Amino acid sequence: MSTTILLGPQRFTTTVGSTVRALGVTGRIAMVNSGWEERESDDAELAGHLDGRGVNLRLHHRMMDVLSKDEHFAAAARAFRDRMDELRTFYGIRLQAAIDAVQAVAHRTSIHAVGPIAEESAMEAVREVDRWYAAELDELYRSVRATAPPDESGTIGWHRGEIGAVLDECEAVVIAGGNVRTLLWTLRVFDVELRPEQSVVAWSAGAMALTDEVVLFHDFAPQGVTAAELHDRGLGRLPGIVALPHAKRRLQLDDHERMSVLARRFAEHRLLLLDDGAVVRFPDGATDLPAGARVLDRTGHVTVVGAA
Amino acid sequence: MSAMERLAVNRLRERLPLDGPTIDRFVERYGCPIIEGERATFLYRGDVDEVWIRHRVVGLPDPLPLKRIGESDLWSVTTVLPEGSRVEYQVEIRKGEHYERFNDPLNPRLAHSPMGSSSVCAAIGYRVPEWVAFDPEARQGTLVEEQVRSKALRRDQPVQIYLPARFNRAQRYPLLVVHDGTDYLEFAAMKTVLDNLIHRLDIDPLVAVFVPPRDRLKEYPNHAPHARFVARELVPLLTDRLPLVDTPEARCLMGSSFGGVASLSTAVRYPGLFGSLLLQSASLVFTDIGFDHGGGPAFDPVVKFVNRFREKPSAVVDRIFMSCGVYEPLITPNRSMVPVFRQTGMTVRYTESRDGHNWENWRDRLGDGLSWLFPGPQKFVYE
Secondary structure, three states, X not given: OOOEEEEOOOOOOOOHHHHHHHOOOOOEEEEEXXXXXXXXXXXXXXXXXXXXXXXXXXXXXXXXXXHHHOHHHHHHHHHHHHHHHHHHHHHHHHHHHHHHHHHHHHHOOOOOOHHHHHHHHHHHHHHHXXXXXXXXXXXXXXXXXXHOOHHHOHHHHHHHHHHHHHHHHEEEEEEOOEEHHHHHHHHHHOOXXXXXXXXXXXXXXXXXXXXXXXXXXXXXXXXOOOOOEEEEOOOOOEOOEEEEEOHHHHOOOOOHHHHHHHHHHOXXXXXXXXXXXXXXXXXXXXXXXXXXXXXXXXXXXEEEOOOO | OOOOOOOHHXXXXXXXXXXXXXXXXXXXXXXXXXXXXXXXXXXXXXXXXXXXXXXXXXXXXXXXXXXXXOOOOEEEEEEEOOOOOEEEEEEEEEEOOEEEEEOOOOOOOEEEEOOEXXXXXXXXXXXXXXXXOOOOOOOOOEEEEXXXXXXXXXXXXXXXXXXXOOOOOOOOEOEEEEEOHHHHHHHOOHHHHHHXXXXXXXXXXXXXXXXXXXXXHHHOOOOHHXXXXXXXXXXXXXXXXXXXXXXXHHEEEEEEOHHHHHHHHHHXXXXXXXXXXXXXXXXXXXXXXXXXXXXXXXXXXXXXXXXXXXXXXXXXXXEEEEXXXXXXXXXXXXXXXXXXXXXXXXXXEEXXXXXXXXXXXXXXXXXXXXXXXXXXXXXXXXX
């Protein structure tokens, strides 16, 4: 299996070109930027960084085509989105209450050592809300697959064939950022499978999509649910990692208590910070975090993997 | 206090007597009003007998008299103006028996409203929110003008329907009903604000319907036909024709001043139909004893309605965003209503601003209110 590289955001510090060149890739490179949605075709700059060898899989464009041609699937997709929105609303209500409880318990004075037990129990309640959401989401996917199986859609099948043919010719894949919901949905519907021999370079939402657990976060969002939210499963190429792009801009990294809650909540994952300039290499199919990667530890502090 | 810390107008006074060119240079250099720390100095220049600043700031004398500087034709007054304040005002003069009122000729900054224009005094720390100005990068929504046949109002009611950029029938949108809709579009730049807030991912894409009144003082203070039109005609029509989220949580009524009363009274008449209210400087005037409210006959139905609501408060929506300016007379009724709403179980977000009863105040609060009621998809986007 070949190399996977996660990069920091590319808007201000563009490293994708040099990263791909350093991989020694000589063939074509598949570009996935469906997270840009209707701006997907504005890919000239990205293609330029790839020395003109990029081939856009046009997943968003293909999705629009499917939705306009396959009425049965389009109706199922709309119903799925409505139900997922409702599920997310209820999840947000339950999650915020559970997170608030953790913070309230943590701030309460404990004289007889009940505090830590209560806090761990409150934290487990948060994890239970996450598990409930994940289970309901699985059920939702099962339901939509039963109602309108993508495998039975001629239009989707035709696009899958084209995508597969393009991927077969590509030596590497780059996955850009954007709207992670749209990106994941297009990857899922078109059943995009990254070949084991293909190197992959991804950033921002693209990096999140390569993990097995996609977590939404924005501590500085003006309103809404302030807690990080589980969203969906990713492609799972990098299991055990929660990717946190724009960490400095989106997380209150100085609030160690808040960061600790986040890290302990996803205790089975490594929380990887991907800020501007970050380059995290996973060579030869490795999934362990390499030395130098910046992560959030259970105390809520940023640490560097491999640092003494 | 050092020379540089003394007010500019006081330093000018030390140079009496003043000649015309000296005053010219002073006005040219400092403009009007002069903002120095938390003080504002208003100037007027002219051959008059008396000059006042006319404003509606509760707590400051109105009219605020200016004094002549020496024997010159320059008049001034300095008043406290806390950080972040914004005040709309005019100048009034008397020359003999002749009184005249107009915008400050030394101040080019104006605000507009259905009543005309006013001069604007912005204190240190006040900033026009950046999402107010037209942003060429923001995708534009569209406004569609329509006439809705209303049995309740016995007329054709004009409305303007805002469809967000990239409007797509495969999506579903929340609905915002805007009282005084034409004024919100004209004086609060609400289409631009919606375009920008949606573009910045601060709010979810939404459909808004802008509804102007015909007889505002009759239709807005708890008027059954108006409420019936909104709840039984307008909302069902739009829900039938547009891809709207068909739940109370996705329906919001908003309005300012009497429009706030119209929003609340419509929700009271149709509890459970709407999930939220956005009330800006709502005219929620009430009395605790008797009926001497001091607001004139126009407020009689308002006071009856608010008194009745206060006697038996009920949760008619889930969430209310309220804002009010601390310089307007309605600040006390608005503050008083917050605990009344909260005790019913409704979630209330209440904010105050150092501003008055005017459209730019309401415009500036739209970001807070709309993003709380319709949080945007920022969490989904990682560029």
